[in-house]
Amino acid sequence: MNHHEHPAPGPTPRPSEFWDGFYREREQVWSGKPNAALVREISMLAPGTAIDLGCGEGADAIWLASRGWRVTGVDVSAVALGRAAAQAARAGVAERVTWLHRDLAAWEPDQQYSLVAALFLHSPVELPREHILLAATRAVAPGGLLLVVGHGAFPPWSRHPAPEGGLPSAQELAASLGLRPAEWAVETGNTEGRVATGPEGQTAVMTDTVLRARRRA
Template identity: 70%
Template sequence: MHSDETGPASEFWDGLYSERDQVWSGKPNAVLVREIETVAPGRALDLGCGEGADALWLAERGWTVTGVDISAVALDRAARHSREAGVSERTIWLHRDLADWEPDGEYDLVSAQFLHSPLELPRERVLAAAARVVAPGGLLLVVGHAEFPPWAQHQHGHEHTELPTAEELAFALGLTSDAWAVEAGTSEGREATGPDGQKAILRDAVLKARRTA
């Protein structure tokens, strides 16, 4: 299913996932559902797949999905969920540190949903490498925080993290060239509830780009 990946980052994320039987909601990210629901299935790459909710949603709709994450604990859960959902034949789980991993092959969809880390992560370089494996006609969908929620701004060093807009990220990744057509690049507002019940309106930077050549 996956290879061994050890190091401080892997230990950190394994520790986080080991704290609870389930960290995330188990539901696919809303922007992924909205933007991809009507897209014909093909090959997909899910970066930072966690417990696998996005990958499973795609696989249930006919996609062949490769999910990549640094946490073996999260990947074990994702593999179990894929077996329970009957889509294990359409899912591949890779244990990799995205900071030094180069994807290969071609994908009709590369998805990176909230690929943020309190540890050092060369996010722009990771996303640039991901963009290179988008097949002609394929999509790159990157959704990130435009700002961190108030309950997390001063935790885990997030207050020092720069959060680019979708437009800034598109420029940094070279998606403004003739080889790409940016189909969505907006910051959206949504209501969210923190662990202590605090509510806030959060903005997400949504970048959707299609490779044209």
């Protein structure tokens, strides 16, 4: 994946403007394939309800819907959601997915789900990620799963302003979310290094962080 485009110099654009512009630059940005960690974590589960926070062009939500899940995909970009809806229709799962155009900085899920996923919820413009992930924990139904996959580090070609001290490890993220052992069974880890390709065709071995937390029933 190439999650690393950059805002033009000048005043920082609003998230919706930045991401709509980002998606408009290319007909399709992401691979259209489901996230490998999602596939690994979910394949054994019986379908339920899911919400995908920052769903982009919808590949993960559509994959879940194709496995029988009832899915809500949320994104700040109307352009991405338009593509997601068109792809869901092509895949024959439109009736199982609801697309919500929301800024997660200002909106949080108003019901609970058996799966709450946030996959590469990173942004070069304003994104209160920890605030959003705290809201995500509240949206997990008893017995349900929180799955957060993110970059361990931005790739060398990225000009993302890395937060001071770097991106959080999965363990640091779990600690910041305050998931109490009495209520949550938490597993954290890193994926095997995968080779990612940058905008100029350059490659780098990337590690992703994975936080998987099951809310005790």
